[in-house]
Amino acid sequence: MSDAVPFADLGALYREDAPAYDAAYQRVMDSGRWILGAELTAFEAEWAAACGRRHAIGVGNGLDALVLALRALGVGAGDEVLVPAHTFIATWLAVAQVGAVPRAVEPAPGRMVIGLPQVQAAATPRTRAVLPVHLYGEPADPQGIAAWCAQQGIACLFDAAQAQGAQHGGRDASAWGDAASHSFYPGKNLGAFGDAGAVVCDDDALATRLRQLRNYGGERKYEHAVAGVNSRLDELQAAFLRVRLARLAQHNAARRAQAAQYSALLAGTPGLTLPSADVPASCWHLYVVQTAQRDTLARRLAEQGIATLVHYPKPAYRCAPFAAHGPAARSETDRLCDEVLSLPIGPHLSADQVARVASAVSAVSAALA
Numbered sequence: 001m002s003d004a005v006p007f008a009d010l011g012a013l014y015r016e017d018a019p020a021y022d023a024a025y026q027r028v029m030d031s032g033r034w035i036l037g038a039e040l041t042a043f044e045a046e047w048a049a050a051c052g053r054r055h056a057i058g059v060g061n062g063l064d065a066l067v068l069a070l071r072a073l074g075v076g077a078g079d080e081v082l083v084p085a086h087t088f089i090a091t092w093l094a095v096a097q098v099g100a101v102p103r104a105v106e107p108a109p110g111r112m113v114i115g116l117p118q119v120q121a122a123a124t125p126r127t128r129a130v131l132p133v134h135l136y137g138e139p140a141d142p143q144g145i146a147a148w149c150a151q152q153g154i155a156c157l158f159d160a161a162q163a164q165g166a167q168h169g170g171r172d173a174s175a176w177g178d179a180a181s182h183s184f185y186p187g188k189n190l191g192a193f194g195d196a197g198a199v200v201c202d203d204d205a206l207a208t209r210l211r212q213l214r215n216y217g218g219e220r221k222y223e224h225a226v227a228g229v230n231s232r233l234d235e236l237q238a239a240f241l242r243v244r245l246a247r248l249a250q251h252n253a254a255r256r257a258q259a260a261q262y263s264a265l266l267a268g269t270p271g272l273t274l275p276s277a278d279v280p281a282s283c284w285h286l287y288v289v290q291t292a293q294r295d296t297l298a299r300r301l302a303e304q305g306i307a308t309l310v311h312y313p314k315p316a317y318r319c320a321p322f323a324a325h326g327p328a329a330r331s332e333t334d335r336l337c338d339e340v341l342s343l344p345i346g347p348h349l350s351a352d353q354v355a356r357v358a359s360a361v362s363a364v365s366a367a368l369a
């Protein structure tokens with residue numbers, strides 16, 4: 001279909017800067033160094049600065065970033081960690097991997113992320129850490145939650161996998177809390193051409209523990225201070241990420257403009273709930289609407305060549321590994337999982353394509369109302 005609207009177009013991201021990516025590739029090949037070299041050091045400095053942090057530690061992927069950050073913060077066996085019910089399952093898997101126990105926090109009323117009141121209500125005397133997620137690019141009350149955790153002596157780690165470039169309180173959303181973890185999975189706002197991730201933080205000792213943990217427990221060969229793992233961001237991906245990082249502000253500006261365009265065009269559509277996220281604060285990783293007719297709407301859009309996705313169809317606590325951690329009664333997260341639909345958004349789309357999606361969504365919604 002010639003006028004199809006794809007959900008994402010990762011090839012277009014390469015073509016946009018092909019000479020720069022090819023030069024980055026050549027630079028790394030000529031260097032003869034593939035792991036823990038100059039490209040990673042340079043990317044870590046650039047990413048720490050972009051996040052308003054003193055340190056960035058590159059790791060193998062976003063799940064490892066969460067796991068290693070929890071370990072570096074001293075979270076382990078038997079500790080309770082507060083996690084959003086509505087998130088990608090990796091957030092929960094990281095808690096399970098360090099032997100800790102996830103405790104679900106339902107979203108703030110009318111929103112899709114958690115806030116401080118929900119964290120306070122869910123906390124128990126065993127709560128050792130809070131792990132909020134800036135889901136879809138929307139900051140999850142970073143200032144409020146970070147300040148409360150600091151006052152309670154509870155670790156505060158933000159899952160910023162979907163929030164590269166999100167803003168909060170005049171700073172980057174990743175500048176809050178003890179640390180923030182990132183995924184550079186290809187489809188994220190800052191994506192590599194393979195798997196990659198990072199943790200950002202300010203504390204020197206925390207950064208040292210992370211550099212040890214990702215490299216067999218030591219910063220140098222054959223020094224093993226802790227029982228670490230092998231999870232490093234490789235030189236090729238670091239070099240590619242430096243090229244992509246130079247485009248991040250421009251790509252996020254395009255996403256914000258598209259979100260504003262969707263919200264203007266779709267306002268008042270019968271049966272459709274639009275995202276309440278603040279346009280300048282969110283980096284609009286996803287533009288997520290809600291409707292009780294979600295599956296029908298998705299099917300009718302697909303018939304017109306418009307791709308949509310569901311983030312996510314099932315809460316973590318309805319998945320086998322975490323079935324013991326969910327409420328028996330139907331929750332707000334259960335409802336969200338039945339009703340959310342992600343519309344195409346991203347630097348590959350034109351304003352005309354966004355308008356075409358919005359008019360198709362309006363027409364189908366009006367017919368279903």
Ligand SMILES: *Cc1c(COP(=O)(O)O)cnc(C)c1O
Binds near residue numbers: 062088133
């Ligand atoms: C993508 C993602 C992760 C995991 O990142 P990977 O790089 O795929 O391991 C974790 N949390 C959230 C919220 C994500 O969207």
